[in-house]
Amino acid sequence: MLFPLYWMVNTALQPESGLLDVAPVPHAVDLSGFADALAEQGGHLLTSLAVALGAVVICLAVAAPAAYGLARFRLPGARSIVFATLITQMVPGIVIANALYSAYVELGLVNSYFGLMLADASLGIPFAIVLMRSFMLAVPQEVIEAAEVDGAGTVRTFVQVVLPMSRNSLITAGLFSFLYAWSDFMFALTLNTTDDVKPVTLGIYQYIGAHVGDWGSVMAAAVLSAVPAAVLLVLAQKYIAAGITGGSVK
């Protein structure tokens, strides 16, 4: 299972003309692939980081209140909203991009950071709402009522009581919306017509077109773009496992 990833790192560490066989273990570590990759893709990595962080902020700002509202208030139509949230997770992204492109052209959002952040946030929002809602359903009513008896308004109760208690689900939702946005390729490919906003996924895709001979630096770029996933897996294992299972069950 992990061999391809090992091979990615291995290839990245070897000087290679692209025609020679790659040694199973690097004889001498050669970082020139990484130097090339950083020179060519460093900016795109920063773009990815900026877009992904922006998407996380938008996603949590939109999804957390909604999750609370849907878990706590008895509003007419709330059930259908939850239902619609489940459905949206099944709309193929390319279909969204197809329609979004012309709307983006009219709104001037093509080739903009904000436009891509919004589109990428849409990847995480339904998941975040579903996940956080089920978590917030478990916050005891007494705690919320106690806060309100103490004179806290709905907003203060939400910010000062519910959000801290739902910390774990916020982290999980944020983590996944980061990973979704970081991995996004389709919106990056379709909503950008120039090189102004180019995340690393798009950078690598174009890189293989131009650098087929220089696999060492292509693989180094691949390693760099896989780093967030690896780091998050090490640092936040339990949240990732929770997210994968949480997303599948309501």
Next chain:
Amino acid sequence: MTTVSTTVPAAHRTTAGGRPPSRPARRRRLSQWGFIAPAVVFMLLFFGYPLVRNVVMSFQDFSPSTFFDGRSPFNGTDNWSKVFHDDLFGKALWHTVVFTVGSLVGQFGIGLALAVFFTKRFPLNGFLRSLILLPWLVPMVVSGVVWRRILDQDTGVLNSFADTLGLGGNTPWLTSPGTALFSVILVNVWIGIPFNMVILYGGLQEVPRELYEAAALDGASAWRTFRSVTLPLLRPVITVVLVLGFMSTVKILDLILALTDGGPADSTQTLGTLTYQNSFVQLDFGAGAVVGNVLILISAVFAVLYLRANRSEGK
């Protein structure tokens, strides 16, 4: 721009706004809607609008010249008949079926085997289980690029390995129309195993231990226990895994573009890549919308199945 500027003031107005205190109930209701409104507006703009717009677009004439000057007159069912009369559509539909079914069978089979394997206690169990998640977390384009290197006919490690074993090391994994679809499925199976494994592992943990003990007392074999105890109890989880796997596989674009770009000779073209090709390469957004609508219809059928499965599992 629009989402933020229309929703944020609304939220402020309802929470801090100066409603007369004589109507506290109404005020409270409004502030409650303020929590949900931004998400509803966002989802309407990013899911509702595209769905409607795609249907409209499928009846409009787009071409490289008309798209940019803003004229896209309605042309009846021209796009539909054009797409349905194109051989490529039938091919893409068939490839989508093969790709989806092949991926699901592989991912699920191996995922289930690994999930069962991890129910045994052994050192490093938890560590290995989380390590296996990595292929699922790495961006799909990146996995595609890495596999493109591994599957390279002349310099890829898979062929040189097969060569060493004397199995003939010259398979054109991605460059021959006969093998490319198979190779793409293979890579997608690799990507999907972790997800299947984690969910199924979770399901296996829920099976009560007593049932296994009872089966052991009855002298049931391991295979018999698996078939008569594990599988039936796992059924709801299996349904969810398969439907979610279907939903994510049927629309895959990144992986196929990174591995083959739909080639060679359109042998890995699916409904997803065809939508992309029509719209963003040929700039015929009308034809793209037609294929996209077909994709949505297929997804909708399975969305219904998913919701059913989810409901019956919940209660």
